[in-house]
Amino acid sequence: MHALWQGLELMDFSFSQEQEMLRDSVARYLDKNYDFDARQALVSSAAPWSAEVWNQFAELGLLALPFSEDQGGLGGSIGDCVAFAQSFGKHLVVEPYVSSIMLAGAAIAASDNTANLDWIEKLASGEAVAGFAYEEGAGTAHPGLIKMVAEPSGDGFVLSGEKRLVLAGADADILVVAARMGAAGPVALFLVGKDADGLNVSAYTTIDGRSAANIRFDAVAVGADAMLLADASEALEQIIAKAIIVQGAEAVGAMDALLSLTAEYAMTRKQFGTPIGTFQSIAHRLADMKIAYSKALATLTYTAALANSGAITARDISVFKGQLGKMGLAIGESAIQIHGGLGLTDELNIGHYHKRLLAFDAQFGDHSYHLRKLGQR
């Protein structure tokens, strides 16, 4: 160690032994059961995701991990999730982990209304899946943009409006819905059953292979118990920040895969009698990909540590989302360019990684939004 650093307490950016064990067991399971062909077969099947994989995530403790022990969870940290989520990106997992557990589940867990807490047990065991009905279509970058309205009615509320890109929305047992109390009131969170009257669900598959739905709420009536939080803006920001970090870990996993696959291709694909990676234009592109990946990995690791320490700010999240979104797209576009025509085929995994990175960038404010927000101060 350099003399300058002697006697200083160093920051710890390494995973704990337990985190490494969790990471390795998830990686082993996915390496064995979730190769690209199996993933593509799953995406083109009628199933929205694999029930078997979801059960295995429950077995591995992933579904219970982020919930507190007194709510029946394992009390895991954001660092624990980051440890294994990179494997999700490497394998382009389509199961609704972040939406059901990190977003909808975390919102139920944050509720000051104990009437709904039994859902946590069902989510954590894999028995039920929840959808997070938040996005309203124009890139709902912060809760202040929510337009959907909840009006008091009798003992309960009536929800009206439209949600888009509700992951697992057509198959979820329950929906967590963000809506504004009256036209100018605070944003509240509600729990709505999948069979509620007035739900109009349009299901589809996303470009990155996930099951999703646009859901119109035509005067959907819910009881008073359905309210999770009356003023949820702050809780939502915290919940979404954590979800962004875990999705960012997935994105870094995808970037890692793109980098190694592309470097390997450039060193084996020959044109003009030599591997294309020996041409300066390709070599420099590869170098830029590596630089971008290394910055993304550093920002992921540092930001996860900040979140673990409870010291994270909105500005840190904007740095994270802006940088990872931008660098992911740059890496994906370079990977396609270097693969040539092959990179544009549905058959090869390269373009599918890029689609996952496109989806990561578009959700919760794209890189342009977050970078401008940083500039505003």
Add this chain to the structure above:
Amino acid sequence: MNIDFSPELEAFRAEVATFFATAPTPAIREAGRKTTSVFAPFQECMEWHKTLFEKGWAAPHWPKEYGGTGWSVEQRFIFAEEYRKADLPPLLPQSLGMVGPLLIDLGTEEQKQRYLPTILNGDDFWAQGYSEPGSGSDLASLSCRAEPDGDDYIINGSKIWTTYAHHANRMFMLVRTSTEGKKQQGITFLLLDRVDYPGMEIRPIVGLDGFPEQCEVFFDNVRVPQSGRVGEENDGWSVAKHLLKHERGGGSAASPTLVRYLERAREAAAIIASPFGGVLADDPVFQRDIGELEADVASLAHFEKLAISGHSIARDPSFPSMNKTINSELVQRASVIMNQVSGVGGLARQLEALRVGSNVEPLGSEFDLISMPLYLNSRATTIYAGSNEVQRDLIARTMAGA
């Protein structure tokens, strides 16, 4: 130096606009709006080709004696501008833009008489068989073999990235007829008068946008007549180089398409909410980004107008490479901003809604429907027709005093 702004031109513009407002069928219009690639939906595109042929407007860039329009540069640009404004499907480039002009320049009289009329009227569609699995940027290394046998060649090998081969009834291709000397010297340019020869197999490749636009073509002892050869045996590379000038630009203008893309982005941004309040079109970052793109597109339009007018800029040996590089990178940048405008609206995979005649309503706007497939498809522009890395090498080489 003079630019024609005469009233006659405005009358011409009105004539073109009226035709575009009345002639296309609803299916042709739908195909135009749902075009997310250089290559428009095939069936409607060819139907529109025939309509334009009947009007005498299928090939404005061809010499008049072969069926061109004899228009001035201004008229050709006005035609292209009105074409894009009306969101009509662009005609496919392989026949009218590549093999047609090539035959006019280098074909035998017999080849011209046999092939040009049905290229012009839209009865035929030609696929371009160039790239091979092992020969992309290094096209001259191609190995698909043609052995002379009597009056025929016997072809063995395969081609890849053969756009719309599954729709084609004819094909032009490069084959290896000799392995002696430099790799460029043993190549021959062949016209195949059909694509259903015994031993030929065409397999579509599904792209990232979900559509089978590209194909692989396999040749297993395929016997074709030698009369389809353009130029001399083993001199196909110079024929191909001649054709590349047409493929990489010079024939028709790309800037009106880009202008229209940016207009569509503006139209969508005028409705979509900005996270900073108001609509996206009011966002200064969006304004700056689209302003920069519009300026770059304007420069391309200037470049194209000079080139079509025969300015010396177009006689620069690196002109085709510069034109291809500028154009392809602008298409990508325009598609990026379109996709940014759509944001999460572009994340739904909507293949059925994109299919012409499906009558499936898109989940969001028609703009959101096309922006992502257009973005994904346009990743190809810096790869096909010679990757931009190769184009930059070619440009640099012309500067080295070669």
